[in-house]
Amino acid sequence: MYEIPLIKPVITDALKERVTQVLDSGYLTEGPVTREFEQRIAGFCGAARCLAVTSCTTGLELALRALGIGPGHEVIVPDYTYPATASVVNIVGATAVIVDVDPDTMLMDSDALEAAVTERTRAVIPVSLFGNPLDWKRLNEIRQRHGLYMVEDAACALGSSFDGIMTGALADISVFSHHPRKFITTGEGGTVTTNNTEWAEWMHSYKHFGMGAATSRAGSQFSRIGTNYKMSNLLAAVGLEQMGMVNDLLAERRRLADVYREKLDGADGISLPAITPDGEHSWQTFCVFVPERDRVMADMRAAGIEVQIGTFSLHMHEAFADNPLCRIEGDMSGSIRAYNEALALPLYHGMTEAEQDKVLETLKKVL
Template sequence: MSDVVLLGQPTVGEEEIEAIREVFASGWLAGAGPACKRFEEKFAAVAGVPHVVATSNCGSALHLAMLTLGAGPGDEVIVGDYTFPATGHSVMYNGSKPVFADVRPDSWTIDPASVEALITPRTKGIIAVDVAGQPADYAELRKIADKHGLFLVEDAACAAGATYQGRPAGSLADVAVFSFHGRKGITAGEGGAFVTANAEIAAHARKLHTYGIAPAVDRAASTTLPIPEFDELGYNYRLSDIQAAIMSVQVDRLPALLAARTHAANRYQELLGDFDLLELPVALADRTHPWQAYIVTLNHGIDRGEVAMRLRERGVQCNFGTYASHVQPLYGQTSPCPVSADVFARHLAIPMHANLTDAEVETVAAAVREVVTAVAKG
C-alpha cells in the first residue's frame, strides 16, 4: 500500500497502451477520426441514446448544448447551484445569464421547487447537475420544462454508468454532457461527450464542434474532392483519436470500475455510518450512484480546513466538495441558495477511486474518525 492514499486515481493499463499503439499505426492521430467514431458507438450504449459527439472536454460539450438549444443574449438559464463553474460558464459563453437554483439537502442536486420559483419570461432552459454522479430529479424537472416550454440539459459530467428510475444517465434530458477528466469514473485524462436522442441537434453539434463544417473523416471516402463551405461560426471542440482509443477501453472497464467504487462506498458506510460528527452521502433508492466522489458533511462548527490539513499530514488526500456557484463573483447573483452555501462550507471529499483497497479504506476511515474527533474537541 502506498504511503499516501490518493483522493482520485485512474485505472489504466496495457489495454489502453495497446489501443494507443493501434492509433499510432493507423496514422490518424487528429480529432474526430475513426477511433472517435468507434468510441461514440460504444458510448451510445452506455448513455442510452443513438447520437454521441466526442468532444475535447465537458465544458465544450456544455457550450455546444447552449448553442444547439438556442440560448442567447437576453435569455436566462436556470442552473443547479452546487457544481463546478463550467456549468455556469457555458451559459455565459453565448451571452445568456445563469440563474442559480438551490439544491436538495440530501443529494445536493437541483431542487425542482427552486427551479419553478425562478422561472421568468426570459427563462430559456434548465441545466440539472448530477452531483458526484447521482442523477437529479428528472421526472419532476421534465414536467416543469414541458409546462413552461423550456429545454432541459443533464450535466452528467460525473455520471457515466449511473441510472435514474431504470434509465441511464445521458438519456434523461434533451441533451446530456459527460466529462472524461482524470478524476472521473472513466477517463482519458481529458475529454467529453455530447449525447442526445435528437438527430438534428446531434448533427448541428457535430458541425459546430469542427469549426462549422463536417469532420474530415466524413469526406475521406469521397470519390471526388469535396470543398467544405463555412456558413456558421464553429469551434475546435474535437476529441483526439488517441484519447478516443483510450476511452473505448475505459467503456469496456466501466462495469468493473463501478463495482469497485460501490464496494469502497459500502465499506465507508460500514466504517463511518455510526460516527456522529459527520454525515455520509446518500444514495437514493430509485437511482444508481456511480460514486465519482465520496463527500462527507462535517457537523457545524468543525474547522474543515484544520481537518483537511491534519488528514493530509497523515497521508490521506482530501479536498472540498465542489462550488456554491452563486457566491462566485463572476456571476453577480444576489439571491441566496442557502442549502448549497451550507454544504459548500462543510463538505469534504475523501479518497474514492476504483483502485482503493480495503486496507486503504480502513486507513482513511480510521484517520477521519481520529482527526475529526480531535478537531471537534479543539
C-alpha cells in the same frame, strides 16, 4: 504525493498498447477511434447519438448553441457546482440564474428552480453532482409545465441511472466529462449524448468548423461558422479501452462506496449525503458532511490521505456575484452548508481494504 490519493486513473497495459497502435497508425486527429468511443458511450447510456468533444465545458456550450440559446435568454443553474456549469451560459451570451441546492442531496432544489422560471427562461442545466442522479420525475414535470430544455451537466455521472434509465438518455442533451477525476478519462475530454438527430447533426457540424454533411474534403461545404471541439483518436483510445471495463469499474466503485456508507453510518460527527430515491449513484466522488471541514481536511492530508472539498458555491465568487449576466436567487443555505461541510474521500480502482480502513480510521481519529 499522498500515501492514499483521492483518485487514480485506470491505466492498464492493454490501454498503453491501444494508444501505441494509434500512434503507429499515424492517424492522430479525430477519426475512427473517436467514432468507436462515441458509439460505446451512446450504447452504454442508451442514447441515440454521442459526440466526443474537448471537455464537458465545451460540450455544454455546444449543447446550448444547438438549442439556439443566446442573448436575452435565461438558463437556470445550481449554486453548488463547478463554475463551468454557469460560465457556459454567459459564454453563449445568456443570463445564468443561480438557485440553491437541497442541503441533503446537494442537487438543485426543484422548488427553487421552479420559482426562478420567467418568460425568458429557455433551459435548465441541472447537475447530477458527484454521480448522484437527478430526480427526473420532478424535472420532467417542470420541463413540461414550462416548456424548457433540460441540458444535464452529467460531468460526474456516467453510469448513474434514474428509474432504470441511464444518465445520458434522460435529458434533452447530456454532457459527460472525461477529466481524470472521472473514472472514464481521456486526460481532457467530454461526450455529449442526445436522442435528437437534428441537434446531433448541428453539434457535429459546429465542432467540425461548421462543415456540412459531406465528408470528403473536396466535397465539403461550410454551412455555418463553427469551431474545433474535436477529440483526437489518441485520447479516444484511452477512453475506449476503459469503456471495455466500465461495468466492472462501476461495480467496484459501488462496492467501495457501500463499505464507506456502512462504516460511517451513525459515526460521531459525520453525516452522509442523501441518494436520490429511485436512483443509482455512480460514486464519481464519495462525500461526507463533517463539522470543521477545513481542519479535518488539513489533518487528514497531514496524515498522508488526499481529501478534497466537494465543489464550489458560485455566489461566493466575483465571476458570478459581480456580473450583470448572472442573477442570484435565494439565500443559498443548502449550497453554503455543502460548501462548508462536504469532504471528498479517496475512492479509486484497486483501492485495498487496508487503504480504505486507514481512511476510515484516520477520519474518525481526526474528528
